[in-house]
Amino acid sequence: MSTAEKKLDSNPEILLKKRKNADRLRIEKQQQAKHRAEERQKQQNAKKSNNKFVRAETIVARKLASDRENERIKRVTKFDKMNYKLDDNDDKERLLFVVRIANPHMGNIPTRARKVLSILRLNKINQGTFVRLNKKVEPLLHLINPYVVVGTPSLSTVRNLIQKRATVKVDITEESDKTITPKEGEDNEESKPLEGHDFKIIALNDNNLIEEKLGDYGVICTEDIIFEIFKLGDAFLECNKFLEPFTLKEPVTGWGPLSKLERLEKKEESKLHQVSSKRNAPLNEVDIDKFIESQI
Template sequence: MADDTSGLSVPPKKLSHSELKEYAPGLQPRKMTAKYEKQKETLLRDRKSIQQLHKQRVHRGQSAATQKYESRMERKKIDREKKLYPRNREWKDADYFIDQYLKREAQMKTERVRARKIQNVEVKGNDEVMFVARVAADFECSPKVQKIFRELRLYKPYTAVFLRRSGENLKKLALVRRQIRVVKPIRQQVEDLIRTRGFAKVDKQRVALSSNQVIEERFGEHGFVCIEDLADTLMKGDEEKFNLVTHFMWPFKIDEAFNDQSNKVPGVGRSAADSGRHLQDKVEQFPFRFMDSLMEQACRRGKSRHWMGPELIKALPSKKEAKFLMKVKRKKVALKAKERKIQAKFDAIAETDRKVARKLRREHKQQREEKKAAALASKNKSWKVAMKKSAKAKEKKEAKRRGEDRRLIAMYGKKKSTAKKRPPKKQSKVE
């Protein structure tokens, strides 16, 4: 047999598809085998599954992120509600607010009287330094007290400044004695405080005194170069330099020193006295030892009374006045105790009345239930009697009908029924 490919020359070993077409134009490429097709299908399927997994992973990540965001927002909402409407807040009656208002009025009257007395007295101070810290919030202070705080540059609670023990300052501090804490500092303590908590006022901005460059730029003309010079001027400098340094420095923040958020006075939180006690409890971490308020110091004996100054003590009540005030206070306490006892008696009577009323209500309810049960039982009984009567009437009707039928049969005989009779069933033959 002659070969069909006799006209074709033998191709080289490796040729591309296009070269093979040029070499042999009539030659068709070999079809893909079933094995190759199967491999291709598996590859495509694997690729699809990988893409699907990637999509699922992306979707899962997005859903997890959205869930996290939603949970965070819910938590914020709950925290906001807790702040606005705390559960542990005590219920306050109208009498409580009336008492608070009356106390505030009395306090303002005493403040006015004390201010008048202090203005008439000449207070002689000296050049000692005081470290004054404000404890009370704005809502706990009268407008006059707030004005004094603004003059002393104590704009916010838990801020402190250095002041001279002059007559004017002592008068101001005597009027705000309940809302402040006063300390007589040492030079080393002043230096430590400036180094750790000192901030300067540069172009109406709060800048930390971390280096001596800020001090040198501001006070180079006056000969101040470092923090030690500032401490010396605060302790021993004249009034002009003292005012320069104090106005250059920002008021100290006490709550930052304690590093505790519970020191902050909240909107509905504790009173000024409680917050002051809280401040004194935390003061061990601070280089200063906080003392009681200025007027309380003046009422004591010894060094604190002497340090206050004899002129300002004249403005305080005398021993007789103090005894009289204590008697009045005791009488008020006794009256309040009596009122409480009377109120307790009234409460006990009201409680017994409530118990009796509860008992009567229970009895009335029981009687009503018994009446309802009796009415229902009588209703059921009457229904049974009616049913019996109807049954007897039916029986009488049937008996009457039967008697008439018998009489008619006797007269005319039995009627033949017109209904067709069914044929009897055929019995199967038994072999």
């Protein structure tokens, strides 16, 4: 009888234990992730349901503002359906940086506009993302024109945003399922799992992470991401998805006299800058370099 036939075709007991523990830990991590998601949803609902007294005039004003905004969305959608023509020869793409601003009216944001904001990942005020402007994206920007400001950033602005404000989402569920190898002299029957959440947001300061996620597209460092974003390269979509929305600072902070003066000047400027509700009106474009200069 050969040695291969004598060898038992079975796993050792310690491997069976590890597999059993791995299955149990995976189920526990899934249940913990579900519980954390439910807790986060409860906290968000608790923040929204504030029991403040609201005057009847305020309710009526909000209702009228919401109706006007719904009518604007209908006009914009109707105009796009009647006048939408896609000509590949005239489709000139350019880079835009879109920043979410405060709502200009008291009404609720319509569902269609809120969905566009969600697609662009602009769920909070003072968040911004890069967008490739073309004839397919322009109608979407007109839907959310009152809620955002857009502009063409320069190379220095793109570099400053990515180097100073770029963050990425790292999934640590798999890392939390990993086990710590015991040292010599410790009990190795059961290993301790690493504790962690579902994901975490970290600053983009590691080229190894970039090469791991975007190496298949020829992007291996921060400078490659800057080049792909600014030049609208072939890997623009992948790089833009890899980056989380940029969270900018408030333009005016503090309670001193100079801060109060700047806040008043900013309020007066906002009164002069009126956004047209017409579909054929231009986008709410500003000097984006100057706009985010003090917010990086």
